[in-house]
Amino acid sequence: MDQEKIGAFITERRKQAGLTQAALGEQLGITDRAVSKWERGKSMPDPSLMLPLCGLLHITVNELLTGERISMEDYQKKAEEKLLELQKQEALNNRRLLWLEVVIGLLSTAAALVMIFAASFAVTLFWWRVGLIAAGVVIYAAGIVVAVRLEHDAGYYECPHCHARYVPTMRAVVFSPHIGRSRKMKCPRCGQRGYHRKILTR
Structure with missing residues (x-):
């Protein structure tokens, strides 16, 4: 998704609609700085704002995400291309979440094992041992909770x-x-x- 192209398209359509950045932002309930970031390609409109934005600019959501006007002949093709692109992006984001799940699971397990090992062999004071084991269990449990949450949220x-x-x-x-x-x-x-x-x- 070419954010700079989309930003330039938003600028063009805003000017054609006779709106300033401040006026567009006011109608959408956001600041002109947020509109400026869209137009400079620094960020994308929130999904909840896309339909109202498209209504004000007299374009479709597909045209917004493509960054150009689409003729009726090309509309279906562009819609399919955009759908495939969004699916690829979704798969990539979900793959990252699952990779993060593995990393967090391994790190929390390793940290817990190190603390339990230290409590068993490197520390002689009883309360230090109890504290290290308890900390290890807490870290492991927290890591598992976060990992399961990531697995649930991905895909x-x-x-x-x-x-x-x-x-x-x-x-x-x-x-x-x-x-x-x-x-x-x-x-x-x-x-x-x-x-x-x-x-x-x-």
Whole structure:
């Protein structure tokens, strides 16, 4: 997604609509500095603002995300290209979350093991041992909680029976038996239980 191209397009359409940055920001409930950042390609409009923004600029969301006017002949092609691009970006973001899950899980486990090892062999005072073991357990538990939350938030799970892709509740993820990133859960669509595998995009 070319943010500079999108920013230049927003500038062009804003001027054609006879709006200043301040006037556009006021109608959207944001500051002119936020509009300026969009137009300089430093940030993108929040998804919640895209429809109102497009209404004020008399463009479609697809034209906004493409950074250019689209003829009716090219509309379907551009829409499909944009959908593929968004799916790739979603998959990349979810892959990063799952990688972060692994890193946090390994680091918290390693830190806990080091503290327990130190309590067992390197420290002689009883209360120091208790403190180190307790700290190790807390770090490990916190790391696991964060890792499971990241796994829950990244992507979707796919039912092996009806192939529905969905985001389960956090409770279902925490309490389900799992093999790797496949978890034994009940499908919200067909109601059957099975090992639902992690999918990066819908």
